[in-house]
Structure formats: C-alpha cells, structure tokens
Amino acid sequence: MWHDLAQRAQESVTDQAVAALTDALDYLCLAQLYLADNPLLQQPLRPAHLKKKPAGHWGVCPPVNRILAALGPLxxxxxAGADLRVVHGGGHAAPSALAHAYLTGRLGDVYPWLTRTAKGLHALITGFPHPEIGSEITPLIPGHLYTGGQLGPALAVAQGTVLDAPHRLSVVLIGDGECETGATAASWLGSRALRGTGRHGTVLPVVLLNGQRMGGPSLLAGLTRDExxxxxxxxxHQPVYTDGTDPAHLRTALTxxxxxxxxxxxxxxHSVLVLTLPKGHGAPATVAGRPVAGTRAVHKTPLPDPVRDREQFxxxxxxxASYQPQQLLTSDGHPSPHLIPALPPPRSAPTGCEPPRGCIAASTAVATATGPRPFPAAIAPVFSARAHHGDFRLFSPDELSSNRIDLHDADGSTPPWVVEVLNEELCHAWAQGYTETGRRALIATYEAFAPIATSLITQQLKHRAARRHAGLPPLPSIVYLLTSLGWHNTYTHQNPALTSALLATGDLSVHVLTPADPARTAAALTFALRKLDRCTLVIAGKHPLTHHxxxxxxxxxxHGIAPWPHLSHPGATEPDLVLASAGDLPAHQLTALARRLRAQRPEMRLRYLHIHDLTVLAEPGTRPLALTDEAFTRHFGTRAPILAATAGHPADLHALLGRRHPGPRLTVLGYTDPGRPCTSERLLHHCHLDTTSLWERATALVPHTLRRNLP
Incomplete structure (x- = not known):
C-alpha cells in the first residue's frame, strides 16, 4: 500500500514543489537561528537585523527538512483511515519542526501569535528560541513526535507505535551518531521478537548518515559503502541510498x-533509507580561511558571531540570500502557491483517551473475586481480562516465567499480546510507543533491573508534562509491575532504586502502589491499567505470604491508606503505638508483630495502618493523594510512636513526609544494602525486620507500664 501511495504522490506533486518546500524549510531554520528582524530580507541585511547571540542547532536541519518535504505529498x-507518523530520534531539529508546523498552519492553530501572517512570520523567526515553546522538539510543537532527550530509543518507540496498527506507517529519523547507542543497536535485532505477535503497521527507518556526531566523525560514517x-x-534491512541533494532522486529512493x-x-x-547528505548542508565551505562545512562547527550555529565579525556577516x-526567501513566502507570511502541493494537509485531533468510569469499583471487584490465591493465580487473570478488551500489550525482559507470571494459552503457547526480549530499554520504548498512540501497556520486570530504564521513564514523564501543558488529551498510564523483590533474591538482585528515583522527580503523576497481598496486587494492577496519564509502579513479591x-x-x-480494624484497638483516639506497613513483606512481618502484641500485651492500644500508595505521605497539596493534615493526624496520631516498614528504601518515606515528618516518634525500617551476599533470613535481620528485632523495637518504643490518662 505504502509503495503505491508514494508512487501516486510522486506523479501528482512535482519535484519542483518539493524542492521549493525544502528551500523554505532550510531558510526558516537558518532565519530562526540568526535573524532578529527583516525576516524576508526585504531590506539589505545589516548587523542590527541579527541576534547578538545566535542559538540553536543547524546541523541536523537540512536532512530532516528533505525528509519532511519528501513525505508531504505522501x-x-x-x-481515509491510514496514518503516517514521523518520529524524531533527536530533539535538536526544533527549527525544522517549528518551520514545518508554521508552513502547514498547525503552529498558528495552537499559538495565535504564530499564524501564517506577516506578524506571525516575524514572531516565528525573531522569537526563537521561544521561551514558551523551548528550543527542542516537544509536544508543544504540533505534528512531530519526539519523546525525550535521550538518544537511542526512537526506533523502538516507532516500532511500538505500529504494534496492532496495520494502517500506520511510522517514519523514524535516526542520526548516525544515534546508531552508536545500545538501544538503537538492540532495536534492529529486537524486532524479531515481534514475529507472530499480531498484525502490525510498518516502520521505515531513515538513517541520517551525515558523517558527524556532536564532537566529531561518527563511527557509522567510517564504513565504506560495501561495509x-x-x-x-x-x-x-536492505539499504536504499540517496544523498538528498536532488529531490527527484530522494523521492525515488523513498518510493x-x-x-x-x-x-x-x-x-x-526489511528496508532502511540511508540519507548521506552532509551534516549542516548549505553552510559555507570556509570563512576567512577557516573551514566550516564538514566540521563540528555546523552542529549548532556555524557562524557564531556575525554581528561583530565582518567576514562572518x-x-x-x-x-x-541564496534561498531567495521572497520567492518562497509571500509578504503576508504565507507559503508561496508553488510549494503548497508538497505540504501535508491539516491533521485530525491528537491521540487521547476518554477517562474510564468505575475504576475503584472494578478494582475492588477483582480483588474480591481473586480471594486468597497465590501471586501467579491472582494476577494472570487481570492481564487476560485486559487483553480481552483489546489494545493491550505486556512487555517483559525475558522474565515472565521467573516472575511466576503464567500467561500460556490452553495449548501451551504464549498469547500474541505478550512480548519478551532480554532488554529493559526495548520493553520500555515499545510500551512508550504503544501508549503514546492511545493503547494500554504494562512492563513486568525484576525490581532490581527496572532502574536500567530510569532515564527513559524520566524523559517520558517530561514529555507527558509537556503534553499536559499543551492541553493535549490524556493518554494511558505508564505502568510497571516490579516483582522478584530483593528480599528473596541474591545480593546482585537487590535494588529498589527506581522508586526512589521517580519519587525524587516530584512529578505529580507518579504513584507507587505497595499492595499487601496478591488480591490487592490484582486490584492495584486493574486500577493502574484503567487510569490515565499516570506513572504507576506496582511493587509486589512473587513468593507466598500472608493473605489479609x-x-x-x-x-x-x-485513599491510598486504610486502618485495619482486625488488628487495631477499637475507639482509641490516641493509640500507644502505630504500626504502618507498605508492601507485602512488610505487611507479613508487621501483622505477625501486631498479633503477638495483642496476645502478649493486651493493655497496649494498637493502631494498624496499611499504606497502599506511598504518595499519600507527601505534604498536603503537593501530590494528588497527599493526606490532609487532619487525615494525617487521624491516622498517625499526635504523640504515639510510629513503627513503619517499607519494601524499599526507608529514605523514600522520610523524603515524602517532608516538613510534616513526625520527628523522633517515627521509625522507618526497610531495605538497606547488606554489603555482601546473605540469606533471606539474614537480610531481614540486617534490616531489623525479623521477628525478634521487630519485637524488641516495638517494646522499646512503648514501655510496659502505659499511661492511661491520655485523652
């Protein structure tokens, strides 16, 4: 289908129109970097028309502009029903994205001061880098998908966008320096893991083999054509080569x-288009005897100081002037008629999702139906039920069996909506592409190795924040199931750092769910997959523990927290001791302590809380579920010692509490690195979460002789 469309587009739109659009994009990029006035050069250029400190990136713009121009007719x-996405591998092409969005009119639809008018053209050029939009590609620039500042995952993200979408073509622009990253290298091979997983769309990788990365020649550019x-x-991938200088040759190569x-x-x-246009094409060969083209100088502004340097000016x-801008744009800021046939038409509304209804009721029903079943039997039906609704994918780095997640069909085969590949970055990038196009996904992995994707998750959080700022509709949540916890694992497999890292971002969409047993884990997963625009970590061990x-x-x-009446003293306004668990192993250990205290210290007024979402502990007003001061006092009292246990780092709870930290009456126990291999029992003892240590701590916090005159 795509070949036929490209062929028809090549026949219906002239190469001259594509060449004119290319020139218009190149000119607008260069003008954004340098001009402070005189946007169409209608007056002789003077130093006063230039920005005193030119800023931005020129090098990547010429190859990107040629691809954008060639794709316009397609x-x-x-x-109707077909979809073409452009996925950028690097954010430095913001001048290209802005120029393209301006010429299509989409930029003006979002920002009224950037409409296709004389004023809008002046604002586009002279206002770059725009404080309210930024100097890199983000969701604030309509029509361009770039999902973070980290090089490498673009190919995998593009693959994720076309999963279960046979109507979609995603063209991904990959810099040759980006090809040196592990994520890109893995993406070529990782696509084989997607065989037999359903009907998918098409990804066309375009490698911008421009010869340079930021600091010098790229490794890929050092290969001969045969190599x-x-x-x-x-x-x-079968390569198709073009240098992009001739629009007719470029369009034929694309076809x-x-x-x-x-x-x-x-x-x-499969195929890959290799565009060998030199980086920063169009820049002067030399200025005052100094080489410019083909050097690192073209990465940003090739001429750094034309205001004060006469030769640069x-x-x-x-x-x-070589672009003849008055032939490309009219005096009122419109694209000239002869390049309009190469521009894409206005696009439909951006992808989003309607908020689901009944999330809490549905999640509670799942937990009730689950009953006292072990972890594997409790959560597998959640995934199968979600897949039954369609548009759902589960990704795992070759760990489902190890994590005791059995999703095999009756014939023993793995359902097509499950994908395993031994690479955490690919799993995240596939899920990212899938959710960014409006579908739901979950990543299930070892808690210890999830931090590998920390940077990717953080970048996606920034991308989502920019989407919200732009007023774009919400998307399905980023959902991780972290299991095979370090409490029952070898020393090298103990690392709850992802929770700490994501909480430290302060992003309000981050939620850390710490269910107490498999039924609650099933409820947490159901809830997390139904909610929109969150980043949810569900932390649950795979080993049999207590059911509550x-x-x-x-x-x-x-509410993210609840007292457990069966372990709490009824009617006590101010307890003698508060026990608070966050996670299944902490709940297992603390409930055992609570039962022992009730049996051996019946005079003690005990309150037991389970923290289901760590973010409830945050200062009021700082997070969506943060307890009010009144609710915090109702749960934790004002004078009673608090003994809390978490499956992760104790510092996470201390940091969340912030200025309302209860001070010395709070003791938090959790994972601390033992410094060497040890058994699970010794790890509990090292972290003071074994039975003996907990009893000693609790009885030390509350003297045997209790004051009975507390209010």
Whole structure:
C-alpha cells in the first residue's frame, strides 16, 4: 500500500514543489537561528537585523527538512483511515519542526501569535528560541513526535507505535551518531521478537548518515559503502541510498524503500533509507580561511558571531540570500502557491483517551473475586481480562516465567499480546510507543533491573508534562509491575532504586502502589491499567505470604491508606503505638508483630495502618493523594510512636513526609544494602525486620507500664 501511495504522490506533486518546500524549510531554520528582524530580507541585511547571540542547532536541519518535504505529498495522498507518523530520534531539529508546523498552519492553530501572517512570520523567526515553546522538539510543537532527550530509543518507540496498527506507517529519523547507542543497536535485532505477535503497521527507518556526531566523525560514517551495506543487511534491512541533494532522486529512493518495506514482525529483509547528505548542508565551505562545512562547527550555529565579525556577516548575508526567501513566502507570511502541493494537509485531533468510569469499583471487584490465591493465580487473570478488551500489550525482559507470571494459552503457547526480549530499554520504548498512540501497556520486570530504564521513564514523564501543558488529551498510564523483590533474591538482585528515583522527580503523576497481598496486587494492577496519564509502579513479591481481610481494599485504593480494624484497638483516639506497613513483606512481618502484641500485651492500644500508595505521605497539596493534615493526624496520631516498614528504601518515606515528618516518634525500617551476599533470613535481620528485632523495637518504643490518662 505504502509503495503505491508514494508512487501516486510522486506523479501528482512535482519535484519542483518539493524542492521549493525544502528551500523554505532550510531558510526558516537558518532565519530562526540568526535573524532578529527583516525576516524576508526585504531590506539589505545589516548587523542590527541579527541576534547578538545566535542559538540553536543547524546541523541536523537540512536532512530532516528533505525528509519532511519528501513525505508531504505522501501524507497528502493518504486514504481515509491510514496514518503516517514521523518520529524524531533527536530533539535538536526544533527549527525544522517549528518551520514545518508554521508552513502547514498547525503552529498558528495552537499559538495565535504564530499564524501564517506577516506578524506571525516575524514572531516565528525573531522569537526563537521561544521561551514558551523551548528550543527542542516537544509536544508543544504540533505534528512531530519526539519523546525525550535521550538518544537511542526512537526506533523502538516507532516500532511500538505500529504494534496492532496495520494502517500506520511510522517514519523514524535516526542520526548516525544515534546508531552508536545500545538501544538503537538492540532495536534492529529486537524486532524479531515481534514475529507472530499480531498484525502490525510498518516502520521505515531513515538513517541520517551525515558523517558527524556532536564532537566529531561518527563511527557509522567510517564504513565504506560495501561495509555499510553488509552492516544493514546483517541487521535484516536492505539499504536504499540517496544523498538528498536532488529531490527527484530522494523521492525515488523513498518510493523504493517503501516498496521493500514490510509490516513489523514480518519475516524477510526489511528496508532502511540511508540519507548521506552532509551534516549542516548549505553552510559555507570556509570563512576567512577557516573551514566550516564538514566540521563540528555546523552542529549548532556555524557562524557564531556575525554581528561583530565582518567576514562572518558577509558569509551569512550571502547564505541567507541564496534561498531567495521572497520567492518562497509571500509578504503576508504565507507559503508561496508553488510549494503548497508538497505540504501535508491539516491533521485530525491528537491521540487521547476518554477517562474510564468505575475504576475503584472494578478494582475492588477483582480483588474480591481473586480471594486468597497465590501471586501467579491472582494476577494472570487481570492481564487476560485486559487483553480481552483489546489494545493491550505486556512487555517483559525475558522474565515472565521467573516472575511466576503464567500467561500460556490452553495449548501451551504464549498469547500474541505478550512480548519478551532480554532488554529493559526495548520493553520500555515499545510500551512508550504503544501508549503514546492511545493503547494500554504494562512492563513486568525484576525490581532490581527496572532502574536500567530510569532515564527513559524520566524523559517520558517530561514529555507527558509537556503534553499536559499543551492541553493535549490524556493518554494511558505508564505502568510497571516490579516483582522478584530483593528480599528473596541474591545480593546482585537487590535494588529498589527506581522508586526512589521517580519519587525524587516530584512529578505529580507518579504513584507507587505497595499492595499487601496478591488480591490487592490484582486490584492495584486493574486500577493502574484503567487510569490515565499516570506513572504507576506496582511493587509486589512473587513468593507466598500472608493473605489479609478484604474489607478495607476499596478504602486503600480510593485513599491510598486504610486502618485495619482486625488488628487495631477499637475507639482509641490516641493509640500507644502505630504500626504502618507498605508492601507485602512488610505487611507479613508487621501483622505477625501486631498479633503477638495483642496476645502478649493486651493493655497496649494498637493502631494498624496499611499504606497502599506511598504518595499519600507527601505534604498536603503537593501530590494528588497527599493526606490532609487532619487525615494525617487521624491516622498517625499526635504523640504515639510510629513503627513503619517499607519494601524499599526507608529514605523514600522520610523524603515524602517532608516538613510534616513526625520527628523522633517515627521509625522507618526497610531495605538497606547488606554489603555482601546473605540469606533471606539474614537480610531481614540486617534490616531489623525479623521477628525478634521487630519485637524488641516495638517494646522499646512503648514501655510496659502505659499511661492511661491520655485523652
């Protein structure tokens, strides 16, 4: 289909129109970097028309502009129901994205001061870098998908966008320096894990082989053409080459690449378009005897100081004038008629989801139906039920069996909505592409190795924050199930750092769910997958532990915390001791302590709390579920010692409490690194969570002779 569309587009839109659009994009990029006035060069250029401190990135813009111009006619030819996405591998092409969004009119739809008018053109050029939009590609620039500041995951993100979407073509622009990253290298091979997992769309990788990364020549540029062909062929991709200088040749190469493309997961060679346009194409070869083109200088502003340097000013004047901007844009800021056929048409509303109804009721029902079943039997039905609704994917780094998550069909096969690959970054990037296109996904992994994806998650949180700022509709949540916890694992497999890292971001969408047993884990997963626009970590061990009464599950899900009446002294306004658990192992250990205290110290007024969402502890007003001061006092009292236990780092609770920290009356126990391998029993003892240590701590906190005159 895509080849036929490209062929028809090539026949219906002239190469001259594509060339004119390319020039218009190049000019607008260069003008954004340098011009403070005189946007169409309608007056002779003077130093006063230039920005005193030019800023931005030129090097990546020319190759990106050529691809955007070549894709425009194809986008215009799309039939109803078809979808074409451009995924940027690097955010430095913001001038290109802004120029493209301006010419299509979409930028003005979002920002009225950037409409296609003389004033809008002046604001676009002279206002860059725009404080309210930024100097890199973000969701604040309509029509361009770039999901974070980390190089590497773009190819996998693009693969995620086309899963279960046979109507979609995602063109991903990958810098040759980006090809040096582990995430990109793994993405070529990792696509084989998607074979037999359903009907998918098509990804066309475009490698911008411009010869340079930021600091010097790229490794990929050091290969000969034969070596380069052998490299891509070995990765399962047949390369199609073009230098991009001739629009006709570029469009023919694009058509050839689409002809050889296959839906993601198909067997046989796929295609890759390799654009060999030099980085910063168009920059002067030399200025005052100093080489410019082909050097690191083209990465940002090739001419750093044209206001004060006469030779640079002369070179810039000639460079800007060479595009003949008055032939590309009208005096009132519109694209000239002869390049309009190469522009894509206006796009429909951005992807989003309607908020689901009945999240808490549905989650509570799941927990009640689950009953006292072990971890594997409790959570597998949650995933199967979610998959039954469609548009759901579960990704795992080759750990489902180890994590005791059995999702095999009756015939012993793995359902197609489950994908395993031994790479945490790929799992996250696939899930990211899937959720960014409006579908639900979950990543199940060892708690200890989830921190590998910390940077990717943080970048996606920034991307989501920018989406919210732009007023875009909410998307399905980022959901992680962290299991195979370090409490029952070898020393190298003990690392609850992802929770600490994400809480430290302060992002209000982050929630850390610490269910007390498998039934509550099933409820937490159901709830997390139904909610929108969150980043939820569900932390639950796979080993058999205590099952607890269900009567407080709805309160735990709704408010993030609940007292457990069966372990609490009735009617006590100020208890003698508060026990608070966060997680299944802490609940297992503290409930045993509570039962012993009630049996051996019946005079003690005990209150037992379970913290289902760690973020309830935050200062009031700082997080959506943060307890009010009144609720915090109602739960934790004002004078009673508090003994809390968490499955993660104790510092997480201390940091969340912030200025309302109860001070010395609070003791938090949790994981602390033992410094060497040890048994699970010794680890509990090292962390003071074994039976003996807890009893000693609790009885030390509350003297045997209790004052009975407390209010």
């Amino acid at each position: 986008q215009r030819a799309l039939p 380069l062909t052998a490299y891509f062929t070995g990765l399962g 050839q690449a689409l002809a050889a493309s296959r839906p993601l997961g198909s067997r046989g060679p 002369t070179a810039l004047s000639a460079w800007l 009464p269900h009567d407080t599950i709805e309160e735990e899900i709704r």
